[in-house]
Amino acid sequence: MxxxxxxRDLTKVYGDGAEVRxxxxxxxxxxEGEFLAVxxxxxxxxxxxxxxxxxxxxxxxGEVYVAxxxxxxxxxxxxxxxxxxxxxFQMHNLIPTLTARENVEVxxxxxxIPRRARRERSExxxxxxxxxxxxxxxxxxxxxxxxxRVAIARALANQPRLLLAxxxxxxxxxxxGAEVMTVFRQLNQQQGMTVIVVTxxxxxxxxxxxxxxxxxxxxxxxxxxxxxxxxDLREFRLSALGQALLKGRVPEAIQGMGxxxxxxxxxxxxxxx
Amino acid sequence: xVLKNLWRRKGRTLLTLAGIAIGVAVVVxxxxxxxxxxxxxxxxxxxxxxxxxxxQDGIADMSFSALGEEVGEAIAAMPEVEWVSGLLxxxxxxxxxxxxxxxxMEPQGAGIQHFRIVEGRSLQGDDEVLLGxxxxxxxxxxxxxxxxxxxxxxxxxxxxxxxxxxxxxxxVLPLAEAQRLFKKxxxxxxxxxxxxxxxxxxxxxxxxxxxxxxxxxxAYRSSEFAQNxxxxxxxxxxxxxxxxxxxxxxxxxxxxxxxxxxxxRTREIGTLRALGWQKRQVLGLILQxxxxxxxxxxxxxxxxxxxxxxxxxxxxALKGAFVGRLGPPAFATGLIVAxxxxxxxxxxxxxxxxxxxxxEALRYE
Numbered sequence: 001m002x003x004x005x006x007x008r009d010l011t012k013v014y015g016d017g018a019e020v021r022x023x024x025x026x027x028x029x030x031x032e033g034e035f036l037a038v039x040x041x042x043x044x045x046x047x048x049x050x051x052x053x054x055x056x057x058x059x060x061x062g063e064v065y066v067a068x069x070x071x072x073x074x075x076x077x078x079x080x081x082x083x084x085x086x087x088x089f090q091m092h093n094l095i096p097t098l099t100a101r102e103n104v105e106v107x108x109x110x111x112x113i114p115r116r117a118r119r120e121r122s123e124x125x126x127x128x129x130x131x132x133x134x135x136x137x138x139x140x141x142x143x144x145x146x147x148x149r150v151a152i153a154r155a156l157a158n159q160p161r162l163l164l165a166x167x168x169x170x171x172x173x174x175x176x177g178a179e180v181m182t183v184f185r186q187l188n189q190q191q192g193m194t195v196i197v198v199t200x201x202x203x204x205x206x207x208x209x210x211x212x213x214x215x216x217x218x219x220x221x222x223x224x225x226x227x228x229x230x231x232d233l234r235e236f237r238l239s240a241l242g243q244a245l246l247k248g249r250v251p252e253a254i255q256g257m258g259x260x261x262x263x264x265x266x267x268x269x270x271x272x273x
Numbered sequence: 274x275v276l277k278n279l280w281r282r283k284g285r286t287l288l289t290l291a292g293i294a295i296g297v298a299v300v301v302x303x304x305x306x307x308x309x310x311x312x313x314x315x316x317x318x319x320x321x322x323x324x325x326x327x328x329q330d331g332i333a334d335m336s337f338s339a340l341g342e343e344v345g346e347a348i349a350a351m352p353e354v355e356w357v358s359g360l361l362x363x364x365x366x367x368x369x370x371x372x373x374x375x376x377x378m379e380p381q382g383a384g385i386q387h388f389r390i391v392e393g394r395s396l397q398g399d400d401e402v403l404l405g406x407x408x409x410x411x412x413x414x415x416x417x418x419x420x421x422x423x424x425x426x427x428x429x430x431x432x433x434x435x436x437x438x439x440x441x442x443x444x445v446l447p448l449a450e451a452q453r454l455f456k457k458x459x460x461x462x463x464x465x466x467x468x469x470x471x472x473x474x475x476x477x478x479x480x481x482x483x484x485x486x487x488x489x490x491x492a493y494r495s496s497e498f499a500q501n502x503x504x505x506x507x508x509x510x511x512x513x514x515x516x517x518x519x520x521x522x523x524x525x526x527x528x529x530x531x532x533x534x535x536x537x538r539t540r541e542i543g544t545l546r547a548l549g550w551q552k553r554q555v556l557g558l559i560l561q562x563x564x565x566x567x568x569x570x571x572x573x574x575x576x577x578x579x580x581x582x583x584x585x586x587x588x589x590a591l592k593g594a595f596v597g598r599l600g601p602p603a604f605a606t607g608l609i610v611a612x613x614x615x616x617x618x619x620x621x622x623x624x625x626x627x628x629x630x631x632x633e634a635l636r637y638e
Contacts, residue, residue: 056547056632082549089635093544097277107548158549 003065004162004194005030005053010062012048012217022048024217025062030196032161035188037205037225038198040214041238046198047166049214053196054085054164067161082110086155090167092147094139100126100150101135107157125153129183145176152183163187163195169204181207202231213238233273246270275561278534285530290570292526293611296519297574301607302581302597303512309598310508311499316437319495321358321384323465324476326498327483330491335504336364339460344487348464353472353479358384359461361451365423368412374443375422377451377461384465388445392416393431399450402427405441406434420444423454438596465495520614523567527618531563535626542626543634552627559626563619564612571611575604 005028012023023045030036038046051057052064055077064071067084074080081087094103104122113121126135129149139147148168155163165184169177181204187193197208205211206225213221215238225231236242244251245266250259259266279286314335318326327348329338342359349357361377378385380396388403393416396403402420409415409432418429427446434441452458468476480492493501535542542555582597 051632054547056635076551078546078549078551081547087547089544089547091540093540093635095274095541095544097281098274102274106545107550110549110551110554154548 002032003029004032004034004067005196006063006065007049007052008063010049010052010064011060012045012052012057013060021217023052023059026214026217026219028212028219028222030194032194033188033192034210035184035195035208036197036210036212037208038196038212038214039200039202039205039235041200043216044214045217046200046214048217050164050166050196050198053162054087055080056087078110082107082158084161086158086160086163088148088151088155088163088165088168090170092139092144092151094147094150094154096139099136099138100131100142100153103139103150104153104157107154111158122153122157125156126150128156129153143176144172145179148172148176148180149183152180152187156187161194163193165195165197167198167200169199169201174203177201177204178207184208202235206231230273233269237270237273242270275558275565278538278558278562279566282534285533286566289526289530289566290573293523293567293570293614294574294577296523296614297571297607297611298577298581299519300512300516300610301575301578301599301603302585303508303515304603304606305578305582305597305599306585306595307505307508307512308600308603309596311505312598313437313439313596314499314502314505315496316435317439318463318465318498320435320437320440321387321465322467323358323384323495324468324473325466325480325483325492326495327464327466327490327492328462328498328502330489333503334507335462335502336362338462339457340462340464340490342459342461344490345461345464347486348466348483351479351482353468353475355467355469356383357467358382358465359448360384360463360465361448361455361457361461362463363451363455367420367422370411373408374439375446375451376440376443377446377448377455379448382448383467385445388433388435388440390431391434393429396430396445396447399447400427401430401447403431403433403445404429405443406432407438407441408444411442422446425454466492516610520610520617523570523611523614524617527563527567527614528621530566531559531619531622532625534562535559535622539629539634539637542629543631543637546629546631547635556623556627559623560616560619563622564615567611567615567618568608570614571608574611575607578603578607 007026007028010023010026011021014020014022026049038049040046052059053066055071055074069080095106101122104125105118108118108121123132123135126132129152131146131149131153134142134146139150142150168180172180184195184197185207188195197204199205209224211223211225211231212219221234237246241251245263248263248267250263327340328335329340332338345357345359348354358379363375364372365375367373391406404414404420414420414429416429416431420427420429446454452460468479472479476494483490483492499505545555579599582599585595585597
């Protein structure tokens with residue numbers, strides 16, 4: 001079997017009083033070497049899904065298998081995280097007092113790698129993300145995109161099988177964001193690295209090969225991305241305005257702006273995507 | 274990484290370090306003073322070559338010790354004993370010195386033989402006094418000058434030196450005159466006993482024999498006398514209590530600093546955990562930081578303590594009264610205190626850090 005990720009009826013419920021079903025019976029399979037985006041508005045459960053895949057959190061019910069291991073049975077989740085997955089966060093979360101190279105070495109300190117090898121490996125990884133020249137810079141001296149690339153190098157330090165990125169472009173301008181997505185693309189194409197990116201940005205999602213859309217904790221769509229604008233339209237259909245237009249209504253707040261005359265056409269477009 | 278983390282908050286780290294250093298300095302200085310006092314009293318007890326030193330049993334302070342002269346006579350008659358020398362001492366204010374040691378000794382006795390006369394001559398009359406070399410220095414007096422003790426005028430016959438600061442900063446009166454002046458007729462504070470060479474193997478038996486015969490006498494080997502002196506024991510108790518308070522204050526300071534530091538770095542610790550660091554690695558990191566902090570504080574504290582002791586030794590008002598002796602034991606204790614402090618102060622914050630759930634820590638703003 002070449003699944004690297006498989007979830008069965010994955011459910012996560014938060015809170016004791018007012019329950020929030022962050023994930024509600026998610027079945028997802030990811031093949032080794034895939035590059036996919038998990039998309040959805042905030043609160044759709046996409047970050048929860050990522051945390052469960054990365055063993056940062058435990059499900060309320062259901063199963064997660066990663067790289068052949070059933071996570072519920074893994075005794076040392078720290079070691080699992082250190083060996084199997086690499087994380088990239090929305091905030092780069094680099095340690096401000098350490099240089100780029102030292103930050104890349106941090107995850108290696110969890111293992112038995114000798115100092116010299118750590119250094120060599122961190123330099124190679126920084127070169128791979130195009131930051132060989134910046135190895136001795138402190139994070140404060142790097143641009144946002146550069147910091148995020150250091151964070152990617154750090155995520156790769158222990159040669160993970162799976163890269164998990166939570167809104168990696170969320171704090172970046174679109175040029176830096178594209179730069180970061182290019183790094184992911186290269187890792188995927190050149191090394192066959194499996195990359196799962198959580199995003200709410202359709203443009204970012206489109207730059208991957210497959211888009212899994214979540215809404216209210218359920219997968220509402222899971223398909224390969226092709227037409228670059230289809231995704232935007234689908235996002236729009238899911239939005240409050242899109243839903244209203246689909247039902248043939250123009251919300252009161254924006255009446256009189258001329259949308260009324262477009263209504264039939266909009267309705268017909270939205271019903272087809 | 275440990276040092277860089279500490280250096281992130283220079284002000285806070287330095288303040289905590291100063292707190293630890295002051296605590297350790299006090300511990301080091303107190304120990305040095307207790308050590309110095311022990312050495313001084315040992316020097317006094319063993320100085321003349323005496324093997325045993327006797328004092329009254331069950332007293333709170335050596336200056337209260339009183340032994341009747343019949344005890345000395347009886348012990349001198351024992352076959353194992355070569356000589357017995359009585360010593361009466363008192364501490365009184367003289368001129369601008371608040372504490373001045375005056376000893377009464379037989380002018381021709383065995384106990385005074387090691388008081389080397391460096392100026393003038395030895396005691397001949399009851400109105401004469403010998404002055405220690407240090408005392409001669411701070412009173413700026415010499416042979417034929419006058420010294421007034423409790424309203425009585427004495428002529429300085431000579432100046433002596435023994436090498437023991439307590440003695441060199443004091444004065445010696447003839448025993449009979451001292452007994453009259455201090456109203457201790459036929460009494461001495463201590464007896465020094467020299468054991469015959471052939472009986473030297475039976476010192477313990479002799480101690481038992483003396484204590485059996487005179488139940489209110491405490492007899493010790495001169496080398497062990499100081500450790501058993503109530504004054505030293507009291508000082509050690511005070512030193513211990515002050516050290517404990519210092520330790521507690523230092524540990525709380527360290528704990529506060531490390532707790533703040535853990536709180537500020539919640540996200541970072543969450544990141545470390547997400548990147549695969551185990552709980553014990555996070556624990557180790559925080560503990561190392563707190564130990565590094567307290568060790569640095571301990572080293573600074575030892576230097577500060579040494580400075581404090583040097584200051585006390587140099588202080589003209591205290592010259593001869595307090596003699597600090599700095600040695601490896603004082604420094605070692607200071608450093609151990611600092612490390613215990615670091616461990617105590619670091620353990621709870623480190624444990625708190627390991628309790629952070631990575632996912633919540635990552636969300637922490």
